[in-house]
Amino acid sequence: MMIKNTTSVGGVEPAASKPQTEATAPRRQADRVSTANAEQAAALARAVQSDIGVSHSARLAQIEGAIRTGSYAPSASELADRLVSAAEIDARLQAMLGG
Numbered sequence: 001m002m003i004k005n006t007t008s009v010g011g012v013e014p015a016a017s018k019p020q021t022e023a024t025a026p027r028r029q030a031d032r033v034s035t036a037n038a039e040q041a042a043a044l045a046r047a048v049q050s051d052i053g054v055s056h057s058a059r060l061a062q063i064e065g066a067i068r069t070g071s072y073a074p075s076a077s078e079l080a081d082r083l084v085s086a087a088e089i090d091a092r093l094q095a096m097l098g099g
Contacts, residue, residue: 037096044096048089 052059066072 040096041093044089044092051085 063072
C-alpha cells in the first residue's frame, strides 16, 4: 500500500458556546422519599411470617433437641424448597425497593 497524500490535518476549532440562561441551565431535581411500597412490603412480611408458622426461637429449640438426641435428619428436598423460597422473597423485596 502506498500513501500519496501526506498533508497534515489542522486543529479543530471549538464551537462558540452560548451563555447559559435560567431557561437553558440544567435543573436539579430535589431528592424525594416515597413510602408508596411500604404497605406492599408489610404485606409480604406478614405473608412470610404466616408461612413460617412456628416462631423462630421455638423452631431452633426443636432442631437443637433433635440434634442432641441424634434424630435430626433434614430433608434435602425440603431444604432446597426453603432456599428457593427465601431467594424468591429476597428478589421480590429487591424489586419493590428498586434494588
